[in-house]
Amino acid sequence: MEIFKYMEQYDYEQLLFCQDKESGLKAIIAIHDTTLGPALGGTRMWMYESEEAAIEDALRLARGMTYKNAAAGLNLGGGKTVIIGDPRKDKNEAMFRAFGRFIQGLNGRYITAEDVGTTVADMDIIYEETDYVTGISPAFGSSGNPSPVTAYGVYRGMKAAAKEAFGSDSLEGKTIAVQGVGNVAYNLCRHLHEEGAKLIVTDINKEAVQRVVEEFGAKAVDPNDIYGVDCDIFAPCALGGIINDQTIPQLKAKVIAGAANNQLREARHGDIIHEMGIVYAPDYVINAGGVINVADELYGYNRERAMKKVEQIYNNIEKVFEIAKRDNIPTYKAADRMAEERIEKMRQSRSQFLQNGHHILSRRRGR
Numbered sequence: 599m600e601i602f603k604y605m606e607q608y609d610y611e612q613l614l615f616c617q618d619k620e621s622g623l624k625a626i627i628a629i630h631d632t633t634l635g636p637a638l639g640g641t642r643m644w645m646y647e648s649e650e651a652a653i654e655d656a657l658r659l660a661r662g663m664t665y666k667n668a669a670a671g672l673n674l675g676g677g678k679t680v681i682i683g684d685p686r687k688d689k690n691e692a693m694f695r696a697f698g699r700f701i702q703g704l705n706g707r708y709i710t711a712e713d714v715g716t717t718v719a720d721m722d723i724i725y726e727e728t729d730y731v732t733g734i735s736p737a738f739g740s741s742g743n744p745s746p747v748t749a750y751g752v753y754r755g756m757k758a759a760a761k762e763a764f765g766s767d768s769l770e771g772k773t774i775a776v777q778g779v780g781n782v783a784y785n786l787c788r789h790l791h792e793e794g795a796k797l798i799v800t801d802i803n804k805e806a807v808q809r810v811v812e813e814f815g816a817k818a819v820d821p822n823d824i825y826g827v828d829c830d831i832f833a834p835c836a837l838g839g840i841i842n843d844q845t846i847p848q849l850k851a852k853v854i855a856g857a858a859n860n861q862l863r864e865a866r867h868g869d870i871i872h873e874m875g876i877v878y879a880p881d882y883v884i885n886a887g888g889v890i891n892v893a894d895e896l897y898g899y900n901r902e903r904a905m906k907k908v909e910q911i912y913n914n915i916e917k918v919f920e921i922a923k924r925d926n927i928p929t930y931k932a933a934d935r936m937a938e939e940r941i942e943k944m945r946q947s948r949s950q951f952l953q954n955g956h957h958i959l960s961r962r963r964g965r
């Protein structure tokens with residue numbers, strides 16, 4: 599990989615390598631764009647096949663956060679960290695403290711939170727060393743685990759997509775196929791069940807499946823069968839890249855709306871489902887509930903205020919559909935356009951001189 603060439607192609611600002619021999623920390627922080635504000639994005643801990651794969655993931659995820667934060671209306675740029683290691687075996691307190699000190703050294707350019715492989719407990723350790731971490735325990739007056747809030751945002755966005763496809767946003771009686779029933783989707787299934795939807799679920803973790811079968815009367819299918827089940831809505835909530843050449847011909851759903859990041863394997867798959875008339879709720883717009891919630895900590899966490907913003911995901915999804923119709927483009931492109939238009943507007947307003955500029959982190963200075 600030619601790193602500078604790649605950074606130039608997608609206009610990245612910064613890429614940092616953090617190493618601490620004693621604790622075994624090997625972290626890569628990618629900062630994509632700080633036009634809207636400091637870069638906020640979670641820390642992923644994963645056993646990457648190679649250092650190159652880790653760098654690529656950090657860069658790709660950081661850019662995704664620029665778009666997610668912009669589309670969600672947050673005054674935040676996009677960044678992400680990957681820590682190379684097995685989250686089940688390689689974690690230790692010294693590692694997250696060392697990582698916290700590296701973040702502190704960035705003086706607010708990057709703010710972290712949870713992602714795959716990291717937990718609230720890890721964020722609490724990072725908080726010992728830096729102010730620039732969110733998703734910390736409610737015991738600190740903070741927002742805690744973002745997953746239930748992400749789930750609520752997906753539920754709201756799914757209703758907006760249902761309205762577009764079926765003329766009503768009621769999910770009562772709708773059959774919804776859910777792929778992966780982990781932290782986010784368990785909570786999503788609860789909302790859907792409460793509204794009277796019929797659930798078909800799958801997961802490679804049998805216990806996770808059992809729980810939603812017992813609690814929400816879901817019907818379970820094998821992981822490979824989820825794409826082709828007879829349903830109204832398909833909710834990908836496990837992996838990225840699952841909308842692809844193999845899965846698209848199997849789909850019977852009229853709507854795709856789920857929590858997983860990077861659902862389209864390639865952009866052209868977004869074009870194909872658009873041509874098939876499937877209503878696709880773009881992943882980074884519908885799954886922004888978690889980041890909206892943790893971002894509220896920067897104002898002094900207020901759950902009611904945060905949840906009001908998460909409710910807006912319904913309107914954000916509607917706005918994407920409007921842009922798609924206005925410009926006659928697929929919804930994934932409309933979401934990009936929505937995010938890019940906001941960043942561009944702010945870029946222009948930044949050209950006005952302001953001696954002591956005020957921004958989202960100013961409130962934290964007194965702490």
Ligand SMILES: NC(=O)c1ccc[n+]([C@@H]2O[C@H](COP(=O)([O-])OP(=O)(O)OC[C@H]3O[C@@H](n4cnc5c(N)ncnc54)[C@H](O)[C@@H]3O)[C@@H](O)[C@H]2O)c1
Pocket residue numbers: 714744745746748777778779780781782783800801802803806821835836837838857858859885886888889
């Ligand atoms: N947690 C959040 O707040 C949040 C925010 C935004 C986006 N996301 C995205 O949403 C998705 C789910 O996140 P989560 O926090 O619930 O993760 P999770 O690890 O708790 O749940 C994912 C589930 O998918 C299952 N799974 C993995 N491979 C599978 C396969 N091939 N078939 C079926 N099931 C499979 C896993 O066993 C697990 O139960 C991820 O893509 C994540 O990046 C999460």
Ligand SMILES: CC(C)C[C@H](N)C(=O)O
Pocket residue numbers: 638639640666710711712713714733744859885886888889892
């Ligand atoms: C900041 C975090 C809550 C971000 C979350 N992991 C996401 O992908 O949106």
